[in-house]
Amino acid sequence: EEIPHPYIASFDGKQLTDITDIMEGEPYESPMKPFGGIESFAWTPDSKAVAYTSRKKTGMEYSLSTNSDIYLYDLSTQETKNLTEGMMGYDTTPAFSPDGKYLAWGSMEREGYESDKNRLFIMNMETGEKQDLTSDFDYSTDELAWSPDGKSLYIRSAYQGEIHIFKVGLDKKIEQITTGYYDYASLAPVNDNCLIAMRHSLSQPDEIYSIDPQSKEVKEISFENKDILDQITMGKVEERWIKTTDNKKMLTWIVYPPHFDPSKKYPAILYCQGGPQQPVSQFWSYRWNLQLMAANGYIVIAPNRRGLYGFGQEWLEQISGDYGGQNMKDYFSATDEMKKEPFIDGDHMGAVGASYGGFSVYWLAGHHQKRFKAFIAHAGIYNLEQQYVETEEMWFANWDMGGAPWDKKNATAQRTFATSPHKFVDQWDTPILITHGEYDFRILASQGMSAFNAAKLRGVPAEMLIFPDESHWILKPQNGVLWQRIFFRWLDRWLKPQATTTDQQK
Structure with a gap:
């Protein structure tokens, strides 16, 4: 063994x-x-x-x-x-x-x-x-x-x-x-x-x-x-402190496209963090690279929403048992605040994320009230009740969800499962790309497949990319290249107004 x-x-x-x-x-x-x-x-x-x-x-x-x-x-x-x-x-x-x-x-x-x-x-x-x-x-x-x-x-x-x-x-x-x-x-x-x-x-x-x-x-x-870096122009990184619905200040990283021109309008992407308790820090990633997103002509909005390290214990712990709650309001606060900027094309905003960020995208899909025009979810939780009995880390499900779905006397657990994204598919109306690895035992690929089928059955434009040889993370270089190509093909299709009407109807 x-x-x-x-x-x-x-x-x-x-x-x-x-x-x-x-x-x-x-x-x-x-x-x-x-x-x-x-x-x-x-x-x-x-x-x-x-x-x-x-x-x-x-x-x-x-x-x-x-x-x-x-x-x-x-x-x-x-x-x-x-x-x-x-x-x-x-x-x-x-x-x-x-x-x-x-x-x-x-x-x-x-x-x-x-x-x-x-x-x-x-x-x-x-x-x-x-x-x-x-x-x-x-x-x-x-x-x-x-x-x-x-x-x-x-x-x-x-x-x-x-x-x-x-x-x-x-x-x-x-x-x-x-x-x-x-x-x-x-x-x-x-x-x-x-x-x-x-x-x-x-x-x-x-x-x-x-x-x-x-x-x-x-x-x-x-x-x-x-x-290599000497040959690349990076976009400006800015810290903004955005007011939340409960009157707190939330650090949000904004990454601008290289050669940013404030007189132009740019589509924007809301970056939803995974974890859920992982800081949106000055991280460098070969998949979730905010500079790469900006270089493709997007303004990136990356909020340190409720439930993240780096802002004290109260901020960190608030998310446990409140999956569809304050942290989602935090996302709306960041989106709505940035939408006021004259250089952001408020009609072409998207939301992307992996793991808990994928859950966030699925949840936003049922609650965003036309804020977004495109979604991308990687390795996300679609059905919280199914996730509870599928994941290999039960301590995680117990702590964060509050307990089991069959425990009807557990108010925290019942509140969590009532916010499950799969219960709000009747509100889905926005194009969504779903990606998942089949070796993912943290969040099974069936979660992504279920979300994809639900979107198709609802008549929502949807694509799915399954990696048969990847786990919770896309780790193989060639798969990473493919992932980036599909990622930006999808965003460009829905968030760049110059995309033709016929292309959007494909």
Whole structure:
């Protein structure tokens, strides 16, 4: 069976000997699927023990629980100790301080809530005392690393629509190290005056940078994409704070076409984020690339709607149990506000998204009241009741939907399932393109097929692109090229007024 386990071995520079499976006979994963990697392990500085992350559950419990723990394996005694017993959420990414006195890790508090705040915890290895260093910091820890002097840690954190590096002292004092329209994608302290980090933005793929944490000076040290980027004109990226229906301010990224002319009118695209709790930050993607959308002549509207990291815990948590609620009003607020701009062609606006963004598109299709002229949904949830019994992550469905559809006394669950997009197909009247991967077990391809059939049966113009060899994500380069071609062919057909009437009737 393909259950990943950690092994340790002696290495003399040429070959491995004394190979030991430190989870011998255990039916559990370490690293944890699907995203776990080398960050799941940490040697003690004296090399006498190794810490690892595992969620020691099987069967139904495995699908219901997010309770992973940090375990310490002692090389001499071959004994394993659970260091986070009784901490019920995800406990991940162990890292020992340089002197071995402390263990740091990321910890979520609540079992079954995969998007809970990821807290920065440390444990005194002598006394076993645990402390949350980010209890006064209303943001989540994405990655952590000890400073070489062992007096503080560096973390990455989604913050106000960007992902930045912060320094956290053992006294809980927190200092922001990086700024700007960027996402820092990794960090590695070298010495007290130097961090090495990877960084990207909506306008640039990853490059490697050095950062002086004292002066905050950032220098690029790799230029892998320079030759290509020098040949490309990127569109302007602007942050707007748009007022929501409940009088809050919502950061919305606007990406303009290259060579933007404010005296002209441009079609616009509302970008609906997946997750649902994933920040609309300065991300770089080869599929959902906002600059590529802008380069095709569209103004892109990308709101950090309710339910996203980077704006505090209240903003993040609001979406759970409110799928068809405030976050959808947030989308309408952004759309309606931008429609007032003279350079936006309000008669030619579209909405696109994947996963929860696909759900959002299906939901908008039944509620948008003629705001949009075209939709694209990838790997979206069409029927919430079906999704509940189809997905492989039951903790996700339980937490976000509030419970099972058959639990008639559960008001939150009943409210969620009442907002399912499939219940509003009678209102669908707008052309829709649906794409899905057949190896998708998070949201089965039958969801996309059902939505496509419903649109066709309603007489709504619809196309469907199924990838028989893709999962929840389109990962193969040739499939990605095809996806982009179909994506823009569909948008151009419905959102560019110069499209002929006959073409629209095909």
